[in-house]
Amino acid sequence: MRFMLLLLSMACSTSIFAVEFDVYQSEYRPLQLALVVDGYAESQSEETKLYQIIKNDLISSQSFSTLDPLSFIADANTTLQKIEYADWRIIGADVVTACLLIQTESGWQAEVQVHDPFRGKHLASRTFNGEANEFRSLAHQVSDFIYHTIIGVQGHFNSQVLYVKKRGDHADLIYMDQDGSNRQPVGKNFTLLLSPDWAPDGQHVALNTYVGNRPRLETFDLATGKRSAFGSFKGLNSTPEYSPDGRFIAAALSYTGNTEIHIYDIKKGTWRQFTHHSGIDTTPTWSPDGTWIAFTSNRNGTPQIYRKRLSGGKAERISLKGNYNTSPVWAPHGDRIAFITQKNWKYALATVHIDGSGLRYLVTGQRVESPSWSPNGQMLLYSAENGGARRIYRIPAWGGNAVAITPANIDASDAAWSH
Secondary structure, three states: OOOOOOOOOOOOOOOOOOOOOOEOOOOOOOEEEEEEEEEEOOOHHHHHHHHHHHHHHHHHOOOEEEOOHHHOOOOHHHHHHOOOHHHHHHOOOOEEEEEEEEEOOOEEEEEEEEEEOOOOEEEEEEEEEEEHHHHHHHHHHHHHHHHHHHHOOOOOOOOEEEEEEEEOOEEEEEEEEOOOOOOEEEEEEEOOEEEEEEOOOOOEEEEEEEEOOEEEEEEEEOOOOOEEEEEOOOOOEEEEEEOOOOOEEEEEEOOOOOOEEEEEEOOOOEEEEOOOOOOOEEEEEEOOOOOEEEEEEOOOOOOEEEEEEOOOOOOEEOOOOOOOEEEEEEOOOOOEEEEEEEEOOEEEEEEEEOOOOOOEEEEEEEEEEEEEEOOOOOEEEEEEEEOOEEEEEEEEOOOOOOEEOOOOOOEEEEEEEOO
């Protein structure tokens, strides 16, 4: 999540304006996937469950659609032994995946093959093993394997998400798998909670909270629940983000009399100022190689996105269009930056190349906030208001349909995807 400072924020209007954003839509056609699951388990329900998890994972990426199993000529066991590609070409399968689920003494084993029927080619095989309580993780690993084999990019299905659930005057930190399952509170009853960011080790989170009426920065241990303050200066302490190597945390502080980006050395326990400008600098985000920090600044009169080398030098403006651009988040592959923009009181999630070219508006809505990339850079999370409450949505970074992944009856925001 990227916290929007009051000085940069604008109050939402109840008037309706025509949306001027040209929302980008990819012309990509989802691949037709034949997913065949069979097995040796005590109950067929486990095979059905495995099928459903894999199917939901791959469909959620919007890179695949699944064919009706009633059209299949062969089962998984037969396909694993000898596949007849012509049988699958007839029903229009672009990809055939056969998975055999075996119940072992300690848990589960899944034997997986991926085929391209039109080229008549066996693409890959792998066997996955998991303990009895790791069934969902095993299924997500299979989804990752299929996705990587076909798309050529690492999957994101075995990743996790943190978000903020607001309850009256308090907030909880909620953990869930990327598909919305296994939802559980990991931190409860914060006075205020903003901007959680995963550490690269996956065990700690940096966040912005309040003690009394004073904002402060803390790290939160996901295993123990221990909270440790590392930034409690007079004035603003906000928007922390870990460096890619986990050694530093960049954040916005105002104790010097002006809001600037500062960098905290976790090992030494010391801060240093990174930006030096009379404008307001906030919402830092690191490049994947750790050599740049992008941030929001109003140094030219309106909030815009800039980037600056960690070694110093002049800040370069990235957002080249519009008068309101904020909350940058650097993509894991380093090629694009996601951010929030605005026209006529309508918000939009957008991405742009780091030189300012290739601007894409992905979605518009009310109170669109808090972009967060999937670990493989293929999807984005964001929050938006719907019916008076905020929900977390997921959308392909290359353009597609937005899908809510949190319930409609809670206020959810500030999503952070694990690395």
